[in-house]
Amino acid sequence: MTDQSVCTTCPYCGVGCGVLASPDGTIAGDLAHPANLGRLCSKGSALGETLDLEGRLLAPQIGNRRAGWDEALDLVANRFRAAAETHGPDSVAFYVSGQLLTEDYYVANKLIKGFIGTANIDTNSRLCMASSVAGHKRAFGTDTVPGQYTDFETAELVVLVGSNLAWCHPVLFQRLQAAKAVRPELKVVVIDPRRTATSQLADLHLGLRPDGDAVLFNLLLTELVRRDLVDRRYVAEAVSGFDAAVAEAERAEAAQTGLDSFELAQFLDLWCRTEKVVTLYSQGVNQSACGTDKVNAILNCHLATGRIGRPGMGPFSMTGQPNAMGGREVGGLANMLTCHLDLENAAHRDAVQQMWSAPTMADKPGLKAVELFDACARGEIKALWIMSTNPVVSLPDADAVAAAIRAVPFTVMTDIMADTDTGRCVDVLLPATGWGEKSGTVTNSERCISRQRRFLPTPGEARADWNILADVGRRMGWPEAFDYRSEAEVFREFARLSTLGHTFGKDFDISGLADLTDAEYDALPPTVWPVPTEGPSGGRFFADGGFYHPDGKAKMLPIAAPASEAPNTARPVRLNTGRVRDQWHTMTRTGKAPRLGAHMAEPYLEIHPGDAAAAGLSDADLAKVSSAHGSAILRVMITDRSQQGSVFVPMHWTDIVSSTGRINAVVAPTTDPVSGQPASKGTAVALEQV
Ligand code: SF4
DSSP, rough: OOOOOOOEESSSTTTTEEEETTSSSOOOEOOOOOOTTOOOOOHHHHHGGGGGGGBOSSSSSTTTTOOOOHHHHHHHHHHHHHHHHOOGGEEEEEEEEEEEHHHHHHHHIIIIIIIIIOOOEEEHHHHHHHHHHHHHHHHHOOOOOOTTHHHHHHHHHEEEEEEOHHSSHHHHHHHHHHHHHTTTTTTEEEEEESGGGGGGGSSEOOOOTTTTTHHHHHHHHHHHTTOOOHHHHHHHEEOOOHHHHHHHHHHHOOGGGOOOOHHHHHHHHHHHHHHSSEEEOOOHHHHTTTTTHHHHHHHHHHHHHHHHHSBEEEEEEEEEEEEEEHHHHTTOOOTTTTGGTTTTOOHHHHHHHHHHSOOOOOOSSOOOHHHHHHHTTTOOSSEEEEESSSHHHHSSSSHHHHHHHHHEEEEEEHHHHSSSSSSSGGGGEEEEEOOTTTOOEEOOTSSSEEEEOOOOOOOOEEEEEEEEHHHHHTTOOOOOOOOOOOOHHHHHHHHHHTHHHHHTTTOOOGGGTTOOOOOHTTTTTESSSSOOOSSSOOOOTTOOOOOOOOSSOEEEEOOOOOOOOOOOOOOOEEEEEEEEEETTTTTTTTGGGGHHHSSOOOOOEEOOOHHHHTTTTTTTTTEEEEOSSSSEEEEEEOTTTTTTTTEEESSSTTTHHHOOOOOGGGGOBBTTTTTTTBTTTEEEEEEOOO
């Protein structure tokens, strides 16, 4: 590495790898970072190829003309203030991103909830882990991942549910691979309707029927009871709802999983007789109309056996984005307050309002992502600010989202790129600094807070998101509340606020970081929360109970099997969307690296030979995929990796990169009724040759 290298954190997935980066584009894994111990995946190691300024937004733009910051921010502040005064605070909305740093997220959340006075702030993290949040809160009374990455290496059995870890969280997969190489007795089970790159590591791959997860884990719960493997002491002391959960689980029928009885018996036997089990789950669980129930079915099994929070065991929600966790911590979702406090608890709201010296406080949940854009379409939102995300590509029913944004009288977008599908729909574009140009913190999937550090000059007139938001807050009339001079000041305020976690008996507490000097903040090493002012930091949760419901117990929930779908002859195939190994989100950064494009050069339709024959499709044909919402045209890739009746399409391609492959235009806006997370893996589609 060069003398100018800085330790920073990868901007892509929720593993949160440490990176050594230099202004000349030299990139290496950080050996000292606990998430990756020097490893990087293809995306992380290509970061140096994505640092050029081609296509960047370098100055504010109003309509098609360049504007100065003062003119642009006065316009934003005036229009947001006017909308709130004329139509009420709920006519204003922010749609933000798990790409934001914690400091950005914190200021956005403070501005809209405490000063504008609405909870209409939601995030693209809603698409990624909202069902896990809801499942955690239902079971634990708090949104907390109990374990650590080292649990994968000390477990005797790792069960991966709805997770293509090899492509979506590659460094964690590398760690699992390495652990299995050293200890071949470490068993890996992959539960996924598709056979993916991850399945190659598996001792057992269960090609489950789509959405069969809750039934499978209900069967497991009844098997644990039948074999008398319930931890009766743990359940008696730390769990409620056991009998009702078991009674409902007993209604599960093995046939609903689509598994043959031998495979099913193998899985049940392995889980039952292995104490050190980690069950990792990801988007295949979360992105479903019954995602929260699936999460709770998994948590039920760990709670019944007390296999939680101890080394090498526990449920583990693997989040998609680099700072989805930081967003959860600051309360940057429509139904959350900051620091794991409750938006619907008056005492919590009052305490936050007091600490912010805020004139008001949102007192009811705001609109979740899909609802928010529905409200835009109905004309209920008068001013909308989109930050660091591209919902015209990434949200379901994406054409309707574009129309909804255009229907809002005043729209702003903060982004690093000048031309995006969403940017084409808004009135004002504000240039943000990107990875390497900005500084702050992110939290990865194991609750580890890491620094992103600046190592590049600021391009053009770009500014950090927190800085833009604070400037708008001052122009709206709150100069003291948004008088931040640095990201370190924002972080210290957030850390001070987290004393409320302690006051109200919540788990999120980083008050031990509230007095960091600027130099200490800059040098902050990767730090797992909680970090209280007194007492132990980091570690695992719930080994001895200590849950956050009022009775101190966890809740097991009765989980019913999802209703089976009626066959649809017009649209006979189920569309499953997801990621490819070498691209990230809507490709604005990874699309710059030619070697990443070489892995999968174009959007494609992965289809079983039986479905291809039924639709008259051959390998390399172009196929039109249509739903009730839209269509896309994709290259056919025939493979038995996908089950018959289910096709897979990657979600990265945009209209700007490929005019036909924007698959979220096809995806139905169905959501989980508890979490509001879109069911991005279950749209009924028709196929035809083009
Ligand atoms: Fe970045 Fe995730 Fe790859 Fe790590 S695994 S280098 S965080 S994309």
